[in-house]
Amino acid sequence: MAEFGEQLPIGKAKIEFLVNEQGMIAMKVSGTNFWGMYQIAVSYPSGEPLAVVPVTGMGVPLPPYPKPSLLAWIMSDQHGMWGRLCPRCQTYFRTNHVIDNTACPYCGNVSNSLSFVTQAQARYVVAFCNAYIEASNTKNTVTIDLETVTDSTPEWKYAEERQQFHFKCVSCHTEADILGEYGWCPKCGKTNGREVIMTKLKGLEEAFDKADKNIADRAERGQQWEEMNSRCFSHFEALGRHLQTIFVMFPATPSRRKEVEALSFQRLLNASVSLEQWYGIELFKNVSPDDQGFLNLMLNQRHIIEHNGGKVDERYLSQSGDKKARLNERMRIGSNRIRHLLPLMRTITTNLLDGFESLK
Ligand SMILES: [Zn+2]
Ligand SMILES: [Zn+2]
Numbered sequence: 001m002a003e004f005g006e007q008l009p010i011g012k013a014k015i016e017f018l019v020n021e022q023g024m025i026a027m028k029v030s031g032t033n034f035w036g037m038y039q040i041a042v043s044y045p046s047g048e049p050l051a052v053v054p055v056t057g058m059g060v061p062l063p064p065y066p067k068p069s070l071l072a073w074i075m076s077d078q079h080g081m082w083g084r085l086c087p088r089c090q091t092y093f094r095t096n097h098v099i100d101n102t103a104c105p106y107c108g109n110v111s112n113s114l115s116f117v118t119q120a121q122a123r124y125v126v127a128f129c130n131a132y133i134e135a136s137n138t139k140n141t142v143t144i145d146l147e148t149v150t151d152s153t154p155e156w157k158y159a160e161e162r163q164q165f166h167f168k169c170v171s172c173h174t175e176a177d178i179l180g181e182y183g184w185c186p187k188c189g190k191t192n193g194r195e196v197i198m199t200k201l202k203g204l205e206e207a208f209d210k211a212d213k214n215i216a217d218r219a220e221r222g223q224q225w226e227e228m229n230s231r232c233f234s235h236f237e238a239l240g241r242h243l244q245t246i247f248v249m250f251p252a253t254p255s256r257r258k259e260v261e262a263l264s265f266q267r268l269l270n271a272s273v274s275l276e277q278w279y280g281i282e283l284f285k286n287v288s289p290d291d292q293g294f295l296n297l298m299l300n301q302r303h304i305i306e307h308n309g310g311k312v313d314e315r316y317l318s319q320s321g322d323k324k325a326r327l328n329e330r331m332r333i334g335s336n337r338i339r340h341l342l343p344l345m346r347t348i349t350t351n352l353l354d355g356f357e358s359l360k
Pocket of ligand 1: 086087088089090091104105106107108109
């Protein structure tokens with residue numbers, strides 16, 4: 001796939017407006033490397049997009065669309081994807097879903113496909129309209145070179161260092177290219193969260209088995225377990241923040257909405273109480289009170305490793321429930337703790353996703 005920030009593989013397609021002897025205009029598309037087209041009804045002569053019109057088969061009449069208008073074709077890149085710009089969060093993505101309603105992969109906003117037309121596509125549609133007018137006025141063939149007018153340069157608003165991520169929805173098979181990993185399917189709105197986090201947890205489980213078998217050095221092992229502990233919780237938090245984009249859209253009083261916005265998946269115990277109170281989501285379903293305490297302990301260990309060089313402080317002593325720790329000693333994580341933690345992360349992740357997906 002083309003990386004974001006580079007030129008996209010638009011190909012060498014062109015559109016010709018051919019004028020016959022009777023002065024009728026026919027359109028001809030030629031070229032390579034584009035995979036599909038979709039059509040937009042465009043007001044004539046202003047070039048303002050009016051509606052996305054589904055393409056029908058040969059001989060099948062088009063569904064009703066606003067008239068008078070021209071039908072402008074928008075070409076995909078060679079992966080069959082088009083750029084889209086969310087009208088709510090103004091963030092760019094690419095997808096092969098371009099008709100009907102579209103969900104933004106980032107903020108979950110659902111709007112008509114037309115409102116996701118990018119600025120580059122809007123410019124192209126105007127060029128399309130002008131070419132048609134020129135052909136009809138001059139009675140000469142007019143050609144638009146797609147490379148010059150389509151969105152061959154993606155309009156990314158995110159920081160450059162973030163990576164492009166491609167996913168295919170497991171429910172409806174729609175594909176999307178987004179920045180970051182967690183996203184909503186542009187067609188059906190389902191989250192890709194389960195696939196993303198389960199792949200990450202599986203990777204951690206495999207890395208743990210390998211390190212446990214192959215690393216003998218005590219200090220090196222300890223460092224591995226500290227990193228794995230940290231990654232377990234950061235993956236979980238990223239999933240939580242992604243789901244939060246939908247939680248904050250549920251009808252709520254202003255004060256409740258503030259609480260939902262402030263919900264932190266880093267404070268696991270508080271989050272579990274809130275999620276159960278607000279939505280009936282049981283984060284700790286099938287997690288014993290001992291294991292809940294253990295999760296809290298591991299979170300606190302992560303906190304002092306990341307913020308206090310692993311040195312036990314007063315806060316850790318009061319919050320972690322760790323009876324053996326002594327003030328100012330360097331805390332260590334053993335492999336048995338990671339072995340215990342990994343399946344628990346799977347349980348709370350599954351509980352969160354099952355609960356979320358059961359909301360109607
Ligand atoms: Zn959005
Ligand atoms: Zn889908």
